[in-house]
Amino acid sequence: xxxxxxxxxxxxxxxxxxxxxxxxxxxxxxxxxxxxxxxxxxxxxxxxxxxxxxxxxxxxxxxxxxxxxxxxxxxxxxxxxxxxxxxxxxxxxxxxxxxxxxxxxxxxxxxxxxxxxxxxxxx
Numbered sequence: 265x266x267x268x269x270x271x272x273x274x275x276x277x278x279x280x281x282x283x284x285x286x287x288x289x290x291x292x293x294x295x296x297x298x299x300x301x302x303x304x305x306x307x308x309x310x311x312x313x314x315x316x317x318x319x320x321x322x323x324x325x326x327x328x329x330x331x332x333x334x335x336x337x338x339x340x341x342x343x344x345x346x347x348x349x350x351x352x353x354x355x356x357x358x359x360x361x362x363x364x365x366x367x368x369x370x371x372x373x374x375x376x377x378x379x380x381x382x383x384x385x386x387x
Contacts, residue, residue: 267357268349271336278344281320281370285342288320288368294327294383303387310371310381312337317372324366328358329383336375342368351379 278285295308296318310329312318320342334352361367373379 268351268355272348274346275344276340276346284320289322291321306385308383312373312379314376320370322366322368323361324363325385326360327385329381331355333378333380335377335379338372338374340370
C-alpha cells in the first residue's frame with residue numbers, strides 16, 4: 265500500500281468558497297455516488313472528470329479510500345490550506361474523524377485524466 269505523492273502545498277482564498285464552506289458541516293456526501301449502505305458501512309464512488317470539483321463536505325466518521333483511476337487532485341481544507349497530490353492506482357489511506365473533530369475539504373481534478381476513488385465509511 266502507498267499514499268499519494270504531494271506535488272505542492274499552499275493556501276487559497278477561502279472567501280471565494282464562503283457559502284459552500286458555511287454549508288459544508290451539514291454535507292456528508294463523501295462521493296459522487298453512493299454504492300452501498302447498511303448499519304455498519306457506506307461505500308462511495310468519487311468520480312471526477314478533468315476540471316470537475318466535488319464540493320466541500322464533512323467527514324465525521326472513520327473511513328478509508330483507495331484510488332481506482334489515478335490522476336492529479338487539488339484538495340482545499342476549511343483552514344485555508346491546499347495540497348495537490350498525484351494519486352496512483354492502489355494508493356490507500358485510512359483516516360479517523362468524529363462529529364466533534366470533522367475533516368472538511370473539497371477535491372478538484374486538476375489533471376487530464378479521470379480521477380476515481382472508492383471510499384468506505386465505517387459507521
